[in-house]
Amino acid sequence: MGQFDLTSRQRMALTTLVNKYQTDEVLVSAQVLAKEINRNAGTLRNQMQTLKALGLAEGVPGPNGGYKPTQKAYEEIDRQHLNNAETVTLAHNYKRISATVSEIHFTNIHHPDLCRAQIHFQQSIQDLTGGDAIVVGPSPVSNLVIAGEIVCVDNTIDMAIIDISKIKSPMGEEH
Numbered sequence: 001m002g003q004f005d006l007t008s009r010q011r012m013a014l015t016t017l018v019n020k021y022q023t024d025e026v027l028v029s030a031q032v033l034a035k036e037i038n039r040n041a042g043t044l045r046n047q048m049q050t051l052k053a054l055g056l057a058e059g060v061p062g063p064n065g066g067y068k069p070t071q072k073a074y075e076e077i078d079r080q081h082l083n084n085a086e087t088v089t090l091a092h093n094y095k096r097i098s099a100t101v102s103e104i105h106f107t108n109i110h111h112p113d114l115c116r117a118q119i120h121f122q123q124s125i126q127d128l129t130g131g132d133a134i135v136v137g138p139s140p141v142s143n144l145v146i147a148g149e150i151v152c153v154d155n156t157i158d159m160a161i162i163d164i165s166k167i168k169s170p171m172g173e174e175h
Contacts, residue, residue: 004054004076011156012037013047014056015077018069019124019158027066036124077157079122092127092134099123101136104146106164115167117146121158128153128160137168144169 016036020028034041051057056073100122107116137145148162
């Protein structure tokens with residue numbers, strides 16, 4: 001992952017900053033960040049000073065000020081800064097959500113009973129929890145659809161591991 005030895009709270013603050021900035025593309029206030037991760041705004045401001053000193057965030061003072069992530073921040077959480085990224089449909093608890101998936105890694109693909117996928121998202125997945133049924137897709141290029149059950153969620157890096165029950169990708173004609 002990144003080059004800095006961040007605490008889990010610092011990593012959560014940084015990931016939340018990237019998520020909010022990527023969603024809204026405006027400066028993110030300490031109050032908004034604190035509310036997102038259920039922390040005191042003063043404590044969060046102190047953490048942001050550390051992230052600024054490390055070159056992971058930029059701050060703009062004043063009543064309309066806030067924070068924005070630097071390119072180093074995206075690298076630290078192993079995320080690309082995407083403009084106009086394609087989204088996929090995520091079905092969670094029978095509700096469709098547009099989400100940007102940056103990577104899907106398959107594990108144990110040769111053993112159907114143990115097939116899992118690590119799905120890395122470009123935004124917060126704090127509403128996902130273990131045991132939830134999930135469907136991701138179709139992907140923009142290959143029309144890949146993955147269905148299964150969430151095993152665990154790591155909100156610090158916006159990644160979910162799912163037990164795959166079905167993978168489908170229609171075979172297209174070559175041109």
